[in-house]
Amino acid sequence: MDAGVTLLGVRHHGPGSARAVAAALAQLRPDTVLIEGPPEADRITALAGEKEMVPPVALLAHAADDPARAAFWPFAEFSPEWVALRYAVERDLPVRFIDLPAGHTLAPDGTPDEAAAGAPDGCPDDATRAPSGEDAAAADPIAALARAAGHDDPERWWEDVIEHRTPGADALTPFEAVAEAMTALRETGPVGRRDELREAYMRQQIRAARRAGHRTVAVVCGAWHVPALRDMPTVAHDRALLAELPRKVRTEITWVPWTHRRLSQHTGYGAGIDSPGWYRHLFGTERDTVARWITRIAELLRAEDHPVSSAHVIESVRLAETLAVMRGRPLAGLTETLDAVRSVMCDGSDVPLALVHDRLVVGDALGEVPDGAPAVPLQRDLTRLQRSLRLKAEAADRELALDLRKELDADRSRLLHRLRLLGIDWGTPSRSTVNSTGTFRETWRLRWEPEFAVRIAEAAQWGTTVESAATGKVIGDAAAAAELSDLTALAERALLAGLPGALPAVMRLLADRAALDTDVAHLAAALPALVRALRYGDVRGTDSAALAGVARGLAERICVGLPPACTGLDADGATAMRAHLDAVHAAVGLLTADDGRPAGEGPTVEGPAGSAGGPEGSIAERWAAALRSLAAREPGGGPATGAPGLLRGRAVRLLLDDGRLETEEAGRRMGLVLSPAGSPADAAGWIEGFLAGGGALLLHDAALLGLLDDWLAGVPADTFTDLLPVLRRTFSALEAGVRRTVGERVATGPLTAPAAVSEETPGYDLARADAALPTLALLLGIPAPAPERPRIPHQASHRDT
Structure with missing residues (x-):
């Protein structure tokens, strides 16, 4: 390795590695910094230095012609790569990403890439594990090193050796030890082909930095790659390897907000960090780490009405430190603190401890990116709407109650419904906690997920604004709808979303399909959604006259075809038709509420x-x-x-x-x-x-x-x-x-009808009862009885009961 190049092998998203990188950079004072990551991001690295950029954030790269092929590279406050990036940006140093370009890994015929599959390189275990692949070593490097050190818990061993340690006098010593350990591990098994390609590209970028005249080059990369970057083969060797790469596809890249909850997931677009909240605390707390952590836990429990005193805090700290000594750990870790909290503050119960894990160990932190970050027009329009409607994207669940009679709430409802049509389920309808059955109320459960950034990029093909994209999506879905009920459901959702531009096309297809469909079951399944759409259209003040005509036409055809369609059905068919019968009956009741x-x-x-x-x-x-015809078909x-x-x-x-x-x-x-x-x-x-x-x-x-x-x-x-x-x-x-x-x-025995109630019945004052009937009729929504109604027996009329 060139003497001017220093390799800093890290574990991604490790607070100890992040502190070590910060100390090493301060000692080295490099004139350029190279970081493992997609080179396409070089043009947006300057955004990392803006105050509006708040981690956790992620780089999002997607194929320009297929946004669904996307990859994330997440960064937390305690990520070594983020520390190196901020160090270079704040000092105006040249900084480059040196991993394989996203254009190669996202290519349809490219080498299978974890990033493209939804688990980007940058996972904490990826930095210090044997690579995955057909010819990859099956052993876990951390587990191998832990076993060699006599430990049975690899994660606890890594925390004791790296994450809980503070940098010493020579900040480079830990990196030399890690490089030596990784060299020994790589000698025990084969290296995956994908890692060979990545390392060849990294070596090319290191050579390019030296050719550019940089004297002190700091390379921050996964510790697993250090041996391959230290012992460089010939340039011809690396060129031959890189010749196998597939043709690059055009990609777009930007910064997007990320969450601690996504960092904690081991699948999908996660990063596999079990305790991002704890790691953030370790990285940001210089002294009294355990005491401050347990104090935060006490504050959380008190806020949730758990009786926790200062004495509980003191005793928990003492117990956690005692457990660490008994277990031979240099510092009480997450396991010791949670064991102490369970025993002292939670009375041995895991129920309040689950709250601590969810709120603090994982956490709901949601990052922010500056407005200057590249974004598709659809994303910019959504950001504008979020601000104007005062709907802030948050990682934590929250309930939003809307009154559609208010202009602001109606606009919020339309936005959430439009996003749902685009597959962006930021809000999901939920049951209202308010005792009201009025259609002017809606209750939503809001929660922002990082992968919505990919769905926004996918939805950009339908339009440049939320309204135009939702309109285009509805028209496209209507053309592809296979069932009549799918079209009526789309019409209902288009009305809820306030998309007048989509309704004419949907109504044309709906009318054509309804005219050709003779299956009463299909018609019965389609009618309720249409009637609901009419009902909601009235609440929102939208023009739904066309829907009313189609709905009445469907109802009339159902009335004609229902009795014959119910003839000769088996048990399963009768059960399905009964559900249609109830749904149509309720729909007809709504449809004829104002029938003249x-x-x-x-x-x-x-x-x-x-x-x-x-x-x-x-x-x-x-x-x-x-x-009546159906009831008589015996x-x-x-x-x-x-x-x-x-x-x-x-x-x-x-x-x-x-x-x-x-x-x-x-x-x-x-x-x-x-x-x-x-x-x-x-x-x-x-x-x-x-x-x-x-x-x-x-x-x-x-x-x-x-x-x-x-x-x-x-x-x-x-x-x-x-x-x-x-x-x-x-x-x-x-x-x-x-x-x-x-x-x-x-x-009790034989059942007989109760005696009729008359004027002479003792204990009954029918005149007083008649006085209450108009009010009762108003409450039930039925016409008031005539003043001189005939006296009828109590059991003779189902309506009177």
Whole structure:
């Protein structure tokens, strides 16, 4: 090795290595610094010196024509490479990255690269381990060195030898020892082909620095590479190796924020640091390291209402230091401090200790990059929107409650929905903690992830702003949609996101697809999303007239085709259709909330003869007629000629709940189904469909409960065994209180209807009860009864109950 070149072998993201590098650079005073990393980043190294650049950050490189092929090189405050980079930038020294160019590693036909696969070189274990690859040594270098030193825990040994040590009088001595150890390890096994290529390129860059006239060159690289860079082969040898590299692809590179949580992950775009928060504390604390760390833990526990006093802190520090002495460690490490905290502050419980691990050992630190960092136009527009809407990207989870009646909150909602369309799930909808069912409220769970930078680069192909990109993405997804329900879901999401430019194209495709699709199940799956879109469109003040026309057309076709589509279904088909039945019923209720019915006109009621009133031709009436037709499709000539009992029972229950069927009529139909002439299996399915909406009506109508009880008591024993799974499923779905009360009533003996309530009934003042009816009707959202209504028995009307 040239005497003017000093190799500083490090472990990536190691606080001890970072302190050692800082001391070595101060001693060497180099005139140039070379760092392991992608050379494409040379043009943006100056950004590392700006005050707006706050680690953890990462270099992001991606193929210009395929942003999905991307790689990250993360840097933390305690990363040796970051320390070297800041040292050079602050002193205006030439600084270069000397690893293989990202253009080679991201090439489609390139050598498989951990960075391109989502685990960039820069992981802490990559610096001191045998390289991966087909011909790589399988041994772990750290484990080999620890075993040689008589230790069974490689990580603890490395911390004791490197991370917990402070630089001595000669800052270069530790690097010489590490180089000697790595030389011995590399002699025990083969080196991976990828590492050979990387090291050949590094040697070329070192030679180039010397040719440029630099007298003192400091090279900061993974310790594993030091032996290969110290003993240089000929230039011809390295050129022959590099001739194997694939053709470079055009790449783009920038700085992006990173998080401690991502550093702690061993897969994906992580770096494999188990305790980045602890490492940051080690690097930034010069004295009283353990005492200050345990004090931070105490502050956290106090903030979470755990009783922790100063005495707990003192005792924890003493216990941690005692454990370190007993275990032969130079300094109490993370293991000793957590053991002490668990024993003293957490009373032996791991529950509060898990909070300490999540908040402090790992942490939620999120880096920042200056505005001058290169970015695609989409990223710049998103940054502008984040500022104007006062939505700061944060690594920690936080809840955001929005009131869509406010302009700012509506704009925030549109942004989050647009990002979700682009695959950037910064916000995910969650259940509101506010007791409100209004559609003007939304609750989001926000959490920013570093890999969103890659998704933003991918989404840039659709547009230069968030709105235009989301619009382009929706149109593209609509053209590729395979099912009608996919199109209706896109229409709903486009309305939620406030994308008027996307709706015409989606509506054209939706109308064309709906006109050709004759499958009632497909139509039924598509309708609910359209109706929800209409509902949300009203809240947001968007024009959804086109959606209304398509939704009504779908509803009308479902009304016509539903009864025949329910004929001859097997058990699985009936179960799937029942879900569609419920969804369409709810959708029709929303769709017909303003269908022209005069104010105050209540729902019509079907009498025993099956008559119906209401506005002729309305969707609500057509849907009711479809349900009545379905309820009447009994399997007279066999199961294949009629609708399954599950669907017929469900249709009766929906009509009953809507007030279009009297309780007596529902009881009559139940009696026919449960008669000895009927099939027990069909009767069990009918009961399952009828009770699926809740069994409280059995408590209010003794006649229905009596019919059901008599039928169950009369089912033959062998048939009852076959029906038991269906019956268990039916009654287990009822509320616990309903099941208990039904059981108590059945246990009391024969079920009889309660006496009718009349003017002469003792204890009842019907005049006072009538006075409360208008208010009750207003609360329930139903028309108020006429002032002189006929007195009806309590059990005769399901609506009155």
